[in-house]
Amino acid sequence: MQARLLLEDGTLFTGKAFGSEGESTGEVVFNTGITGYQEVLSDPSYCGQIVTMTYPLIGNYGITRDDFEFIRPFIHGFVVRQHEEAPSNWRAQYTLDSLMKEYGIIGISEVDTRMLTRLIRRHGTLKGILTTSGKSVEELKEQLDAMVVMNDQVDRVSTKRRYHLPGPGESVVVVDFGSKDGIARDLSKRGFDVIVVPHDTTAEQIRRIHPDGIILSNGPGNPKDVPHAIEMIRSLLGEYPIFGICLGHQLFALASGADTAKMKFGHRGGNHPVKDLATNRCYITSQNHGYTVVADSLKGTELEVTHINNNDGTVEGIKHTKYPAFSVQYHPEAAPGPFDSSYLFDDFQSMIHQFKQSLPNIPQQSKMLAAAKSRAEAKGE
Incomplete structure (x- = not known):
């Protein structure tokens, strides 16, 4: 399934969907960690944000309940270069994809996360909309323009x-x-x-x-x-x-x-x-x-x-x-x-x-x- 990420400056990223289906808006930010994607996902400080991981391979060691930092994730989306669907880790209890489906988090992979990170560094944090729907870019732009940054996180x-x-x-x-x-x-x-x-x-x-x-x-x-x-x-x-x-x-x-x-x-x-x-x-x-x-x-x-x-x-x-x-x-x-x-x-x-x-x-x-x-x-x- 295809997923798209549209930024408020008009930049559109098209990639492969994983996790949940649907639509989500939020501030698009980036994290430079090489490991720790599960702790990032479960950090409540990311509430209302779409998180981009700059390290290219995410999901390779799966998900382990003991590594959660909160009872559930609150992020609004996850952007990665490569999503690994078959993790290799003796501690892994299930996959990144299954975690995101459980909590309704939309993911997009096979996008140029380096380009996205450089855009954010140049322009600052940008609003974005992440979707698996077939809506036109114009419709998505209207939704993004109407987005109000949350103040009750x-x-x-x-x-x-x-x-x-x-x-x-x-x-x-x-x-x-x-x-x-x-x-x-x-x-x-x-x-x-x-x-x-x-x-x-x-x-x-x-x-x-x-x-x-x-x-x-x-x-x-x-x-x-x-x-x-x-x-x-x-x-x-x-x-x-x-x-x-x-x-x-x-x-x-x-x-x-x-x-x-x-x-x-x-x-x-x-x-x-x-x-x-x-x-x-x-x-x-x-x-x-x-x-x-x-x-x-x-x-x-x-x-x-x-x-x-x-x-x-x-x-x-x-x-x-x-x-x-x-x-x-x-x-x-x-x-x-x-x-x-x-x-x-x-x-x-x-x-x-x-x-x-x-x-x-x-x-x-x-x-x-x-x-x-x-x-x-x-x-x-």
Whole structure:
């Protein structure tokens, strides 16, 4: 069966269909990973997007349930150069094609993904429509012109109810903006008692849980589309140690008075070099984001840059100069990608220990009140 991908600039790609039949629209982006297509498919941060894989052979090692990063995929389409229909892997439980049919994802293969990637790099992220129908190009263009970029991705992918992953150690609330399972896995490895809560959980509801720390997870879309989360973070700054990841990093920056902006084509892949400004060490990181913290907007805030991207100089990490809070734009839980940055979860655990020791003889409620008072005094309230 034939499939077609039409971009908003009028470029038409024709190839072979795989996965589900039908029609789908979304932002067309590219990922530079050589492996990890299953983790890419199941990453909720791709909600509403049509993903192009730059590596030419996809599907060769099949699909394994254990490698899912979320309970189901939310991407709107998959574009590859060559789709392998007969995977070779002793762990494989079924094929890429069968996974995509199960979740209604349209795929297109046998297209020039190099050309498509170069178009996106030149023009920036483009809207696209992927179809297996026989509609005319004119009809597809009309649908594409009428397409509105989604602004409710976080609500679509976030958990709807709180759940608990028991552990013997410190209690950590993970605010789920589209959290990958890798975050929970890394926290559980360190013995954390993990409570995952919906994206619209209020500051007061988190206070009632009495956590030792807070993780702001990754997620899809524009951080400014979740203003309630910005207010929640602003309210809790200084009361608990906070660690933001990807979208959580951007929300932490906005809550602290900085700004964010849409990137031309974003960072997506498992090979992005990031420099730690404190040590001058370079880490190879896993990334998936289309927005960034604006470096100039950090002036006048209580934030400082800790990491930058070696390729384009964008902000990759920040920390608060007064409160126990930091964040990174990349994914320390990897999946897919290198494990260079997993130490950040250890840093977060150390931050929690230090914070608890700073007020050793004061009950938790008094600690929170003291921190809130300190924050108000710092703001001159």
